[in-house]
Every structure is written in C-alpha cells, then in structure tokens.
Amino acid sequence: MADLPGIVVTGASGRMGQMLARSIAASDRARLVACIEREGHPWIGRDIGECMGGAAMGVLVTDDPLEAFAKAQGVVDFTAPAATVGFAALAAQARLVHVIGTTGLEPADLEKLEAASRHAVIVRAGNMSLGVNLLVRMTQKIAAALDEDWDVEVVEAHHRMKVDAPSGTALMLGRAAAEGRGISLEDHMDSGRHGITGARKRGDIGFSAIRGGDVVGEHDVIFAADGERVVLRHLATDRGIFARGALRAVLWGQGQKPGQYDMMDVLGL
Numbered sequence: 001m002a003d004l005p006g007i008v009v010t011g012a013s014g015r016m017g018q019m020l021a022r023s024i025a026a027s028d029r030a031r032l033v034a035c036i037e038r039e040g041h042p043w044i045g046r047d048i049g050e051c052m053g054g055a056a057m058g059v060l061v062t063d064d065p066l067e068a069f070a071k072a073q074g075v076v077d078f079t080a081p082a083a084t085v086g087f088a089a090l091a092a093q094a095r096l097v098h099v100i101g102t103t104g105l106e107p108a109d110l111e112k113l114e115a116a117s118r119h120a121v122i123v124r125a126g127n128m129s130l131g132v133n134l135l136v137r138m139t140q141k142i143a144a145a146l147d148e149d150w151d152v153e154v155v156e157a158h159h160r161m162k163v164d165a166p167s168g169t170a171l172m173l174g175r176a177a178a179e180g181r182g183i184s185l186e187d188h189m190d191s192g193r194h195g196i197t198g199a200r201k202r203g204d205i206g207f208s209a210i211r212g213g214d215v216v217g218e219h220d221v222i223f224a225a226d227g228e229r230v231v232l233r234h235l236a237t238d239r240g241i242f243a244r245g246a247l248r249a250v251l252w253g254q255g256q257k258p259g260q261y262d263m264m265d266v267l268g269l
C-alpha cells in the first residue's frame with residue numbers, strides 16, 4: 001500500500017473535488033494522502049470522509065499545499081485558473097505529476113503552466129472522459145472529410161453554477177474541427193451571438209452555451225449543410241467519468257519526462 005503513488009486533491013469541497021477524493025480513496029492503484037482547500041475554509045483540519053458526510057478516511061483537509069505535496073507523487077486539480085497556476089508552480093518545485101482539469105484558463109495562465117512543465121509533468125484537458133476524447137477525434141476526422149458547405153456549430157449545456165463559457169470541452173471540440181479543416185480556431189471562432197449579427201460567415205465555427213439546473217455536461221457538434229445535418233453528441237450523466245480519467249492520467253504521468261500532455265497521450269488516441 002505504501003508504495004502506491006500518493007495523490008493530493010485540490011479544491012476538495014467542490015463538485016469534482018469530492019468526486020475525486022472518493023474515487024482515489026476507493027482505488028487500489030493510488031493512495032489519497034491529502035486534500036487541499038483554501039485558508040479559512042470550514043473543512044480545514046478535519047477528515048475529508050467526515051466532511052463529505054461519510055466515514056472517516058484518515059485523510060485531513062489542509063490549506064498548506066507545500067506540506068501536502070511533500071508526501072505525494074501527484075496532484076489532481078479541478079479548481080479555478082488562479083489557484084491552478086499557483087499549484088502548478090509548487091507542484092513543479094516538488095516534481096509532482098500535476099493533472100489539471102480546471103477550465104477557463106487564459107493565455108497568460110497557459111504561459112505559466114508551460115513554464116512549470118519544464119520541470120515536471122502536466123497533464124491537462126478540458127474534459128478527461130474517454131467518451132469526449134473519442135468525440136474529439138471523430139470531430140477532427142469528419143471536419144477533414146467535409147468542406148465549408150458544412151457549417152460547424154458546437155452547442156454545450158451545463159449546470160447553473162458553471163462560471164466559464166464556452167466550456168473547456170466545447171473549445172476542445174471546436175479546435176478539433178479547426179484542425180481537421182486546417183484552419184486556426186482563433187481566426188474562425190463565432191461565440192456569443194446577440195442582436196443584428198449579420199449572416200453566418202462561411203467557414204466560421206460557432207459556439208452556443210446553455211446554463212441551467214444540474215446538467216453535468218452535454219456537447220453537440222453539428223455539421224449543417226443544405227438539406228442535411230450530421231450531429232455528434234456526448235452526454236455526461238455522472239462526474240465519475242472525469243475522475244476516472246484524472247486518476248488514469250496521474251498514474252500514466254508517473255515516470256514520464258517533464259512536459260505538457262493531454263488525454264490523447266494518456267489514452268493513446
């Protein structure tokens with residue numbers, strides 16, 4: 001047991017943090033060694049299992065990442081951009097595998113992650129599920145096969161608490177369509193239509209976001225031509241799919257060379 005990789009979960013009270021803590025604690029391939037929450041959080045100093053309303057797991061919640069990282073080989077981080085950038089610097093210093101599920105990262109954040117990845121392994125993906133990563137590959141292939149007579153639209157739906165749009169997954173799917181077409185997403189992205197927008201620009205990739213209720217995550221990639229449409233769809237109904245992917249990623253990352261990787265590398269897709 002002691003030689004299994006020790007894993008830290010950040011943002012432990014969050015929707016994903018709790019799912020990750022449960023999944024890692026239940027795994028026979030890794031050990032949950034610490035959980036992190038921010039300073040002043042009511043869970044600090046308490047057992048994570050009890051905080052989540054269950055039996056004690058023998059793992060405490062701390063607000064001290066340095067102390068937590070000192071006893072770990074990996075950190076699984078589904079929090080917020082500013083927190084993730086801070087954890088990346090500390091994880092790199094400690095040479096931990098840093099699995100990042102956090103979305104909404106800006107270019108300046110990505111530069112900091114790039115710097116951290118010179119010293120340690122980072123695995124980052126806007127969606128860690130097997131199904132979505134398969135859909136990304138399918139999107140790329142279909143986009144490569146179809147010309148610009150087929151308008152590409154990415155439609156996503158999430159729970160009412162989600163703070164970023166388009167979702168990380170929608171951006172992965174849009175980028176895959178752009179790659180399939182051999183164009184840059186940044187130059188062809190049409191997001192947040194409102195008012196007199198004018199007709200759709202040929203070759204653009206459109207994004208729409210729905211927010212409501214407790215939707216875990218739904219993504220459609222629509223290829224719309226005159227007289228026909230092809231729709232690729234992924235429906236997430238359980239956050240366990242993301243936790244499974246993250247656990248797989250943190251195990252895969254052990255022993256890899258420093259650098260940035262994604263779920264395609266982990267899954268071999």
Ligand SMILES: NC(=O)C1=CN([C@@H]2O[C@H](COP(=O)(O)OP(=O)(O)OC[C@H]3O[C@@H](n4cnc5c(N)ncnc54)[C@H](OP(=O)(O)O)[C@@H]3O)[C@@H](O)[C@H]2O)C=CC1
Nearest residue numbers: 011014015016037038078079083101102103126127128242
């Ligand atoms: N890649 C993937 O497969 C998936 C990615 N995600 C992404 O993961 C992220 C989290 O999602 P979700 O769990 O729903 O969000 P939640 O808001 O439920 O959880 C985020 C957690 O991070 C904590 N946090 C924020 N800043 C810090 C900090 N500085 N130190 C410690 N903890 C901190 C929050 O604490 P507090 O409440 O105090 O702010 C909260 O507990 C989002 O970016 C989401 O898009 C989600 C699902 C799958």
Ligand SMILES: O=C(O)C1=N[C@H](C(=O)O)C[C@H](O)C1
Nearest residue numbers: 103126127162167168169217
């Ligand atoms: O915030 C969420 O909940 C999710 N975020 C990720 C995203 O931005 O795509 C992945 C998943 O869809 C759930």
